[in-house]
Amino acid sequence: MNRKRPEDLRSHRWLGVSDLRSFGHRSRLRQFGYDAEDWGGRPVIGIVNTWSEINACHAHLRARAENVKRGVLQAGGFPIELPAMSLAEPFVKPSTMLYRNFLAMEAEELLRSHPIDGAVLLGGCDKTTPGLVMGAISMGIPAIYVPAGPMLRGNWHGEYLGSGSDVWKYWMEKQAGNITEAQWSEMESGIARSFGTCMVMGTAATMMAIAEALGLTLPGASSIPAADAGHPRMCGVAGRRIVDMVWEDLTLDKIITPAAVDNAIKVHMAMGGSTNAIIHVVAMARRAGIALDMQRFDQISREIPVLANVRPSGKYLMEDFFYAGGLRALMRQLAGKLDLSCMTVTGKSVGENIADAQVYLPDVIHSLADPIYGEGATAVLKGNLAPRGCVMKPAAADQRFLRHRGPALAFEDYNHMAREVERDDLAVTPDHVLVLKNAGPKGGPGMPEWGMLPIPKKLVKAGVRDMVRISDGRMSGTSYGACILHVAPESYVGGPLAFVKTGDEIEIDVDQRRIHLHVADDELARRRSAWTPPAPHYLRGYGAMFSAHIGQADEGCDFDFLAGTARTAEPEIH
Ligand code: FES
Numbered sequence: 091m092n093r094k095r096p097e098d099l100r101s102h103r104w105l106g107v108s109d110l111r112s113f114g115h116r117s118r119l120r121q122f123g124y125d126a127e128d129w130g131g132r133p134v135i136g137i138v139n140t141w142s143e144i145n146a147c148h149a150h151l152r153a154r155a156e157n158v159k160r161g162v163l164q165a166g167g168f169p170i171e172l173p174a175m176s177l178a179e180p181f182v183k184p185s186t187m188l189y190r191n192f193l194a195m196e197a198e199e200l201l202r203s204h205p206i207d208g209a210v211l212l213g214g215c216d217k218t219t220p221g222l223v224m225g226a227i228s229m230g231i232p233a234i235y236v237p238a239g240p241m242l243r244g245n246w247h248g249e250y251l252g253s254g255s256d257v258w259k260y261w262m263e264k265q266a267g268n269i270t271e272a273q274w275s276e277m278e279s280g281i282a283r284s285f286g287t288c289m290v291m292g293t294a295a296t297m298m299a300i301a302e303a304l305g306l307t308l309p310g311a312s313s314i315p316a317a318d319a320g321h322p323r324m325c326g327v328a329g330r331r332i333v334d335m336v337w338e339d340l341t342l343d344k345i346i347t348p349a350a351v352d353n354a355i356k357v358h359m360a361m362g363g364s365t366n367a368i369i370h371v372v373a374m375a376r377r378a379g380i381a382l383d384m385q386r387f388d389q390i391s392r393e394i395p396v397l398a399n400v401r402p403s404g405k406y407l408m409e410d411f412f413y414a415g416g417l418r419a420l421m422r423q424l425a426g427k428l429d430l431s432c433m434t435v436t437g438k439s440v441g442e443n444i445a446d447a448q449v450y451l452p453d454v455i456h457s458l459a460d461p462i463y464g465e466g467a468t469a470v471l472k473g474n475l476a477p478r479g480c481v482m483k484p485a486a487a488d489q490r491f492l493r494h495r496g497p498a499l500a501f502e503d504y505n506h507m508a509r510e511v512e513r514d515d516l517a518v519t520p521d522h523v524l525v526l527k528n529a530g531p532k533g534g535p536g537m538p539e540w541g542m543l544p545i546p547k548k549l550v551k552a553g554v555r556d557m558v559r560i561s562d563g564r565m566s567g568t569s570y571g572a573c574i575l576h577v578a579p580e581s582y583v584g585g586p587l588a589f590v591k592t593g594d595e596i597e598i599d600v601d602q603r604r605i606h607l608h609v610a611d612d613e614l615a616r617r618r619s620a621w622t623p624p625a626p627h628y629l630r631g632y633g634a635m636f637s638a639h640i641g642q643a644d645e646g647c648d649f650d651f652l653a654g655t656a657r658t659a660e661p662e663i664h
Pocket of ligand 1: 147178179180214215216253286287288292294
């Protein structure tokens with residue numbers, strides 16, 4: 091293997107030459123108290139850290155950056171921590187999805203504009219994984235992803251509570267009068283007991299696993315609970331490894347190949363992963379020049395069953411998944427379906443990384459011969475209501491809704507829906523299909539996680555816990571139910587969803603991957619010509635830029651000017 095020489099390092103242009111500007115660079119490092127020995131001939135490693143005081147999922151990342159630095163120093167590198175937008179899922183409004191591409195841009199430009207040779211990316215809370223990875227792919231230097239890891243299991247009255255999933259579940263019980271205010275308050279204290287990401291198979295756990303399956307993390311890294319001592323140990327190893335990756339010039343384009351993307355989608359299916367991952371994987375793959383579309387998820391979904399018995403599709407939590415052997419064990423179960431020759435950040439193949447993995451708790455990680463759900467996690471439906479597709483998670487739905495026909499109950503936007511579902515006199519039955527418009531990438535804006543529409547209160551009291559719900563929004567990976575999401579094109583830009591009226595019949599058939607609005611074409615054309623586009627959400631600022639450049643869900647919601655692989659020149663240093 092051809093190893094780089096110190097004068098081949100990117101940072102050499104800033105620090106290794108002798109001119110007026112390099113004097114400034116070096117004198118400013120000396121201002122920090124560093125000496126020439128600290129940086130001379132060493133790879134500079136940028137630790138892109140999404141720690142912040144508003145993101146409890148990342149509360150440990152400040153300490154973890156120090157663990158990474160220890161490893162970088164041991165291996166002869168020079169670590170520099172670079173703070174980046176934190177994207178705390180519970181707090182950022184209207185939706186973190188509005189800012190995923192912002193983080194991707196920030197990560198890319200942080201790395202490009204500074205003297206950085208390799209990157210360690212610290213993230214985990216939903217959008218931070220794809221945001222950081224998209225930025226690093228476009229930047230093109232060696233990078234390794236350090237997942238924040240899941241928080242510990244929630245606990246309430248001796249019961250395990252799962253992030254999100256159990257909130258939705260017990261909220262409905264509270265609405266139905268089965269849970270008291272005091273019990274609800276106790277749950278608030280018990281559901282999030284440590285730092286780390288949501289510990290169900292939500293978007294965070296799904297995306298961290300996908301990063302590992304793509305080959306971007308150390309083997310097993312995505313399953314380590316944030317509070318486990320193995321987590322800082324993993325960070326130290328990542329710090330040591332990135333220095334060698336720089337010398338080896340092991341860039342992400344050598345790791346993210348079509349076969350690696352297929353591996354990641356297979357792992358997604360076997361995990362029963364979040365529907366959000368579809369958007370992110372499409373975006374990440376397209377950044378790497380791989381023409382991925384939603385149909386590939388559907389094809390793979392038909393061959394890969396769900397093996398991880400983790401909520402919301404299954405019973406356990408991510409802590410149990412770790413004890414059961416973690417992602418390496420799950421990938422070992424899938425070995426016959428994966429391309430084991432794919433390269434990873436270790437410099438070894440996927441096959442080598444998982445060779446000795448074992449399942450310790452077979453009820454948590456099932457085998458292909460005994461899956462927890464016979465078909466994959468995700469179905470992509472198409473039809474006149476969603477010409478470019480929409481998605482559903484059949485494993486998490488009441489199975490009677492996988493073939494269903496019922497009258498629509500249409501809501502023009504979230505506020506309209508939120509008012510109506512509270513009404514005791516709402517004309518709704520369990521067979522109705524709830525339809526929410528204006529929840530898409532432009533319409534939300536930012537495609538918020540509104541897709542698990544609340545069951546109307548009147549039906550909740552009558553014991554109804556699932557219904558068919560359709561929207562152009564997303565849903566939290568912790569959510570469940572017969573929710574059809576990501577309808578493309580979205581209603582805000584004049585997709586057919588905009589023209590649904592209450593009382594229209596809607597039919598879905600998951601087996602046939604079909605969704606159909608039973609309204610004649612000429613009537614739909616009449617409704618379209620009477621439609622006026624909604625007013626823009628933003629007249630200035632980032633929101634206006636977002637609205638002008640955001641792609642639809644089936645395209646991965648990247649900005650048009652960020653997509654693709656066109657080379658960006660290295661900055662001039664004058
Ligand atoms: Fe951060 Fe769920 S809120 S991962």
